[in-house]
Amino acid sequence: MNGVDFGKKKLGFGCMRLPMIGDVNGEVDKEQFCKMIDRFMEQGFCYFDTAQCYIDGKSETAIKECLAGRYPRESYMLTDKLTDIYFQKEEDIRPFFESQLEATGAEYFDYYLMHALNSGNYQKYVECNAFQVAKELKKEGKIRHIGMSFHDTAEVLEKILSEQPDVEVVQIQFNYADYEDKGIQSRAVYEVCCKFNKPIIVMEPVKGGSLVNLPDRAGAILDKLQGGSYASYAIRFAASFEGIEMVLSGMSTLEQMEDNLSYMKDFKPLEKEEFEAVWQVSDILSGKEIIACTACRYCVAGCPKKIQIPELFACMNEKRQNGNERTQEKYESLTKEGFGKASDCVGCKQCERICPQHLPITEYLKEVAGSFEG
Numbered sequence: 001m002n003g004v005d006f007g008k009k010k011l012g013f014g015c016m017r018l019p020m021i022g023d024v025n026g027e028v029d030k031e032q033f034c035k036m037i038d039r040f041m042e043q044g045f046c047y048f049d050t051a052q053c054y055i056d057g058k059s060e061t062a063i064k065e066c067l068a069g070r071y072p073r074e075s076y077m078l079t080d081k082l083t084d085i086y087f088q089k090e091e092d093i094r095p096f097f098e099s100q101l102e103a104t105g106a107e108y109f110d111y112y113l114m115h116a117l118n119s120g121n122y123q124k125y126v127e128c129n130a131f132q133v134a135k136e137l138k139k140e141g142k143i144r145h146i147g148m149s150f151h152d153t154a155e156v157l158e159k160i161l162s163e164q165p166d167v168e169v170v171q172i173q174f175n176y177a178d179y180e181d182k183g184i185q186s187r188a189v190y191e192v193c194c195k196f197n198k199p200i201i202v203m204e205p206v207k208g209g210s211l212v213n214l215p216d217r218a219g220a221i222l223d224k225l226q227g228g229s230y231a232s233y234a235i236r237f238a239a240s241f242e243g244i245e246m247v248l249s250g251m252s253t254l255e256q257m258e259d260n261l262s263y264m265k266d267f268k269p270l271e272k273e274e275f276e277a278v279w280q281v282s283d284i285l286s287g288k289e290i291i292a293c294t295a296c297r298y299c300v301a302g303c304p305k306k307i308q309i310p311e312l313f314a315c316m317n318e319k320r321q322n323g324n325e326r327t328q329e330k331y332e333s334l335t336k337e338g339f340g341k342a343s344d345c346v347g348c349k350q351c352e353r354i355c356p357q358h359l360p361i362t363e364y365l366k367e368v369a370g371s372f373e374g
Contacts (some may be wrong), residue, residue, distance in 0.1 A: 004145055004168055004169055004199045004245070006047065006077070006199070006245040006246050006307075007046060007077070008045065008206070009044055009045045009046070009047070009246055009265075009267075010239045010244075010245065010246055010264060010267055011045055011047075011220070011235070011239075011246075011247060011249060011260055011261070011264040011267075012045075012047035012048065012049055012201070012246045012247065012248040012249070013036075013037075013047065013048045013049065013248070013249070013251060014049050014154075014248035014249055014250040015049060015050040015054060015062070015063060015328060016049075016051070016054040016055070016059065016250050016252075016296065016297075017034055017048075017057045017250035017251070017252045017295070018041065018055060018058075018059060018062060018252060019032040019033055019036070019253060020055075020252070020357060024055075024297065024308075024311070027058065028055065028058050028059070028062040029215065030062055030065055030066055032253075032254065033066045034066045034070070035063055035254060036201055036254055036257050037066055037067055037070075037071075037252060039254065039258070039261070040257060040261070041071065041075070041076070042372050043261050043265055044074065044265070045261070045264075046076045047076075047077045047079075048063065048067060048076060048077065048078050048079070048238070049078075049079045049201075049248050050063050050078070050079070050080055050081075050104065051080060051081040051083060051115060051303070052080075052081070052083060052086060052096075052099075052100060052103070053083050053085070053086075053115075053352055055297065055316060056301065057103065058065075060080070060100060060103040060104045061103055061104075061107070063078070063103075063104045063106075064103060064104050064105035064106075065105075066288045068104055068105030068106055069105055073106065073107050073108075076320075077110040077111070078104065078106050078109055078110055078111075079109065079110060079111040079112070079113060079147075079201075080100050080104065080106075080109045080111075080112060080113075080269060081113045081114070081115035081149065082096070082097070082112065082113070082114055082115055082125075082134070082192065083111070083115040083116065084116075084121045084124055084125065085113070085142075085354075086158070087130075088115055088128075089128055089367045090129045090130075090133065091129045092128075093099060093128065093129075093130055093133045094133060094137075097112075097137060097142070099145070101142070101218075106144050108141060108143065108144060109142070109143050109144070109170060110143065110144045110145065111142040111143075111145045111146075111147050111201075112134055112137070112146060112244075113145070113146075113147040113148050113149045113169075113171060114130055114131070114134070114147070114148040114149070114167075115148075115149050116149055116150075116151050116298075116356055117148050117149065117150050117151070117152070117160060118150070118151050118152035118156065118356075119152055119153075119156045119254060122156070122351070126163075131146070131164055131166060131167075134146045135166055145169060146166055146167060146168055147167060147169035147171065147201075147205065148160070148164075148167050148169075148170055148171070149164055149170075149171035149172075149201075149348075150170055150171065150172050150189065151173065151356040151358075152193065152359070153185055153188070154185050154188035154189050154192045157170070157189055157192045157193070157197075158195075159345050161192065161193075161196045162196065167198065168198070169198060169199045169200070169245075170193050170199075170200055170201070171200075171201040171202070171203055171248075172186070172189050172190065172193065172200060172201075172202065172203070173186060173189075173202075173203055173204045173356070174186045174189075174190060174200070174202045174204075174205065174236060174238050174241075174244070174280070175202075175204060175205050175206065175207050175211060175237065176204075176211070176234065176236055176237045176278045176282050177207050177210070177211060177281075177282050177285050177286075178204075178207065178290045179282065182281075183292075183358060184355070184357070190243075190244075191282060193201050193243065194242070194243050198241050198243075199243065199245045200241075200245060200246075201244075201245065201246045201247075201248065202238045202239075202243070202244055202246065202248060203248050203250070204249040204294050205234050205235045205237070205238040205247050205249065206230075206231050206234045206235065207234075207251070207292070207294055208293060208294030208295040208310075209294070209295065210285075210290070210292075210294075210317070211230060211231070211234040211281075212229075212230045212231050212234070213318075214230055214281065214285075215284065215285075217284055218280075218281045218284040218285060221277050221280050221281050221284075222277055222278075222281065224277070225273065225274060225277055228259075228262070228263050229259050231249075231256070231259060231260065232259065232260075232262075232263045233274060233277070233278055234278075235247055235249060235260065235264065236263060236267070236268070236269065236274075237266075237270055237275075237278055238269050239264070239267055239269070240269035240270045240275075244302075247264075268332060290317045290320060291311075291313040291316055291317055291359065291364050292357055292359065293310050293313040293314070293317075293357065293359060294356070294358060295310040295311075295314070295359060296310075297310055298354045298355065298356065298362060299350075299351035299354060299355055302350045302351070302354070303340070303347060303350070303351060304348060305340035305344040305345065305346060306339050306341065307341070307342065307344060307345060307365070308334050308335075308339050308340075309338040309351060309361060309365070311334050312331065312334060312335075312342055312365070312368050312372075313364065313368070314373070315327045315330050315331045315334070315368070316367065316368045316371060316372075317366075318330075318372065327372075328372060329338070331372040341369065341373060342365040342366070342368040342369035342372065342373065343365075343369040343373050345362055345365045345366075347362050349361075349362055
């Protein structure tokens with residue numbers, strides 16, 4: 001499609017949730033990461049996705065040490081991204097790009113994406129000539145393909161693709177829980193990509209892990225199939241649609257990788273019975289009062305109170321779904337050692353401005369505070 005070749009395998013290694021030493025604020029476990037890369041590559045997979053904002057820059061540097069420093073450049077495909085917080089004018093873009101090449105140790109990027117485009121930041125990319133700079137870098141051989149990742153409505157995507165014909169690939173959030181969601185609009189956004197004949201890369205196929213950690217009632221539906229893991233149904237769902245060329249999985253353990261490889265090495269689309277089951281699960285999830293956080297952690301870096309927002313939301317979801325009594329203990333452990341409580345939120349809303357899911361984070365934090373601090 002459009003001369004873009006992703007190779008034969010549809011599973012990509014998303015490097016936003018790498019194995020860590022300690023908690024999410026620690027260092028990347030590079031020994032484990034190397035083992036995972038070796039296993040991934042030996043099974044015939046070769047697509048990796050990173051960004052400077054992933055793990056506070058530690059994702060890119062881990063790529064340099066564990067992938068680029070150990071494998072020939074032509075043996076793997078690497079995607080990186082231009083995020084709007086790292087440039088204010090056109091002159092900022094090229095130096096930032098060069099710093100990413102240096103950080104990753106890559107000679108070039110196979111795909112370079114305008115990151116997390118939406119109606120709020122798209123104009124900044126236009127005014128700073130980001131697409132034109134990317135075209136120049138492509139002519140110089142430093143980028144093989146220009147793309148975009150996207151978090152907004154189908155209408156906004158149609159506008160961008162109409163105005164930016166040089167975009168070759170689109171990365172979208174696509175999973176069975178968000179398929180008909182009015183905010184995410186997975187189906188409608190997917191259909192716009194197909195209309196413009198753009199190859200699709202899928203992010204968040206398991207919705208930040210929420211389609212793995214299912215409520216008991218939902219999990220029982222998939223258990224009846226006596227097939228694969230909960231993750232397998234979510235990832236295979238995304239990969240079953242025409243035009244979807246790559247499905248990213250944010251693997252953080254070797255066990256998760258082995259599971260993914262088991263069903264994606266020789267990928268088979270979902271069968272009718274399996275589709276019917278995931279739609280039933282989706283119906284159950286839509287009736288649950290869960291916070292639709294995917295734990296991307298974009299919100300955490302600039303929080304003035306150092307609130308571990310995704311982890312606190314996960315506690316809240318676990319308590320709502322399963323009534324786990326241990327969530328109180330978990331909440332207290334997450335709000336110690338200099339990290340803020342939900343009630344410490346000052347309402348600056350920087351988190352809401354950067355949230356790809358457009359969540360009312362400050363309101364949710366009030367709910368979390370009422371549940372765990374009341």
